[in-house]
Amino acid sequence: MAVDAVDFKALPKIELHAHLSGSISRQCLHEVWLKKKENGEILDGLQDPLVEMPLGKHDYDLKTFFPLFSSYIYHLVNDIWALRHTTLSVLRDFAADGVVYLELRTTPRTMPSAGLTKAQYVETILSAIAEFESQPNCPPLRTKLILSVDRRNSAEEAYEVLTLCRQFYGKGVVGLDLCGDPEKGPIDKFGPVFEEAKRTLPELGITLHFAEAEASGTEEELLTLLSWKPDRIGHVIHLSDKIREEIKRRGVMGLELCLSCNVHAGMICGGFESHHFGEWWKVEETIVVLSTDDVGVFGSPLSNEYALVAKHFGLTRADICSLVRRGIDVIFGGDEEKERLKGLIWTA
Numbered sequence: 294m295a296v297d298a299v300d301f302k303a304l305p306k307i308e309l310h311a312h313l314s315g316s317i318s319r320q321c322l323h324e325v326w327l328k329k330k331e332n333g334e335i336l337d338g339l340q341d342p343l344v345e346m347p348l349g350k351h352d353y354d355l356k357t358f359f360p361l362f363s364s365y366i367y368h369l370v371n372d373i374w375a376l377r378h379t380t381l382s383v384l385r386d387f388a389a390d391g392v393v394y395l396e397l398r399t400t401p402r403t404m405p406s407a408g409l410t411k412a413q414y415v416e417t418i419l420s421a422i423a424e425f426e427s428q429p430n431c432p433p434l435r436t437k438l439i440l441s442v443d444r445r446n447s448a449e450e451a452y453e454v455l456t457l458c459r460q461f462y463g464k465g466v467v468g469l470d471l472c473g474d475p476e477k478g479p480i481d482k483f484g485p486v487f488e489e490a491k492r493t494l495p496e497l498g499i500t501l502h503f504a505e506a507e508a509s510g511t512e513e514e515l516l517t518l519l520s521w522k523p524d525r526i527g528h529v530i531h532l533s534d535k536i537r538e539e540i541k542r543r544g545v546m547g548l549e550l551c552l553s554c555n556v557h558a559g560m561i562c563g564g565f566e567s568h569h570f571g572e573w574w575k576v577e578e579t580i581v582v583l584s585t586d587d588v589g590v591f592g593s594p595l596s597n598e599y600a601l602v603a604k605h606f607g608l609t610r611a612d613i614c615s616l617v618r619r620g621i622d623v624i625f626g627g628d629e630e631k632e633r634l635k636g637l638i639w640t641a
């Protein structure tokens with residue numbers, strides 16, 4: 294069947310690599326800004342999101358991307374109301390795009406002006422997820438949370454994230470991630486944290502941003518990351534042959550590939566057709582899961598990521614369905630969720 298017969302929005306999809314703050318739409322950030330302005334809350338000269346991040350602007354690179362959070366979005370999403378409002382909006386957007394299972398990730402942070410602790414930050418997100426899932430006529434989207442360690446964190450802060458994983462494991466948190474500016478390092482200090490996670494909470498999924506930039510693609514760093522035994526790795530761009538072989542040798546590892554993010558941010562050379570999705574999607578030893586990373590910034594919903602691979606790599610309807618289906622094996626959400634997804638995901 295011709296691939297243009299696939300309705301990519303209706304296709305039930307799995308999203309495993311989405312950062313909460315990067316997934317907030319500009320319209321939603323604008324609503325937050327307006328409400329705060331109306332309430333007379335001091336916004337420290339913060340511009341309207343629709344001016345700061347004009348609709349249609351998606352060419353953020355690694356230099357302009359990371360400050361967007363610390364210098365802008367975090368100043369807008371700085372209390373319980375904004376966190377709940379933006380989380381619900383992100384869930385609605387993924388559900389409307391036909392996502393049926395979402396692993397949202399976020400870096401726990403305090404909100405000093407609102408007196409919010411990191412634990413309360415996590416609790417607020419989990420309660421927004423529960424609220425979303427308990428609404429009448431709830432769409433089939435089910436959401437779990439992954440907590441991120443930022444590369445800029447100290448080892449103590451990373452341990453704090455692991456403590457939060459322990460506290461909220463079984464209550465919606467299913468994984469631990471390493472994210473953040475790939476030019477920041479070194480990452481060795483986090484080894485004991487990820488090793489302790491594996492040893493003391495083996496059910497917790499581990500996912501790592503991997504070889505995202507040249508600076509974070511050294512063989513030394515990648516072998517260190519692989520020694521933490523991740524269940525999944527994200528981006529997977531700057532690889533030597535040795536690392537490529539090592540990934541295959543380990544087997545059944547999930548590769549979270551984010552095409553639009555990589556192309557718009559100039560993280561790969563060339564356009565979509567030269568993306569390394571083409572190299573990996575047929576490799577039997579690994580499982581490729583298409584993901585959006587930061588749909589609020591890069592503007593490409595998951596349905597469009599599927600349309601892009603169909604267009605640039607010639608996937609058929611059967612290929613598309615089996616790509617989504619294979620992803621079930623690498624979710625962190627447990628066996629019951631896997632069974633639910635097997636019933637929902639299209640067979641060709």
Ligand code: IMP
Pocket residue numbers: 312313314315359362363398399400401441443472473474475502505554586587
């Ligand atoms: P948050 O963790 O929900 O606040 O989402 C924003 C954070 O996610 C940013 O501050 C980054 O540390 C991280 N992040 C978002 N996209 C990327 C990426 O492509 N690579 C690495 N880190 C990222």
Ligand code: ZN
Pocket residue numbers: 310312472502527586
């Ligand atoms: Zn990411």
